[in-house]
Amino acid sequence: MRINNPLAKQQISQPGPLHGGAERMDGTAPPDSSLQLQSPELTDWLRAMRDTPDLRPEVVQNVVNRLANGEFSTAKAVEQTVQAMLGTALAGR
Numbered sequence: 001m002r003i004n005n006p007l008a009k010q011q012i013s014q015p016g017p018l019h020g021g022a023e024r025m026d027g028t029a030p031p032d033s034s035l036q037l038q039s040p041e042l043t044d045w046l047r048a049m050r051d052t053p054d055l056r057p058e059v060v061q062n063v064v065n066r067l068a069n070g071e072f073s074t075a076k077a078v079e080q081t082v083q084a085m086l087g088t089a090l091a092g093r
Helices: 040-051 059-067 074-092
Strands: none
Touching: none
16 A cells, blocks of 8 residues: 655745744734733833843942941841841741
């Protein structure tokens, strides 16, 4: 028995881009509701996050200055730290 496969010589094209220009197998574009476009605000926010360094020197310098001034050595600072730690521990229960 011989089986003839008319699709055996058919060329399969590579899929199109996934973002914005996606096409269906029949070559038509999907309806607008299936496109996932980022809002300008989200795009700006993502760009700002990428441009922000993981370690910000001005924040580190601020902490160094506060340590040097003894801000974290006061009874009030100790109490705030204990409350923050206990609040976090109690919230996890």
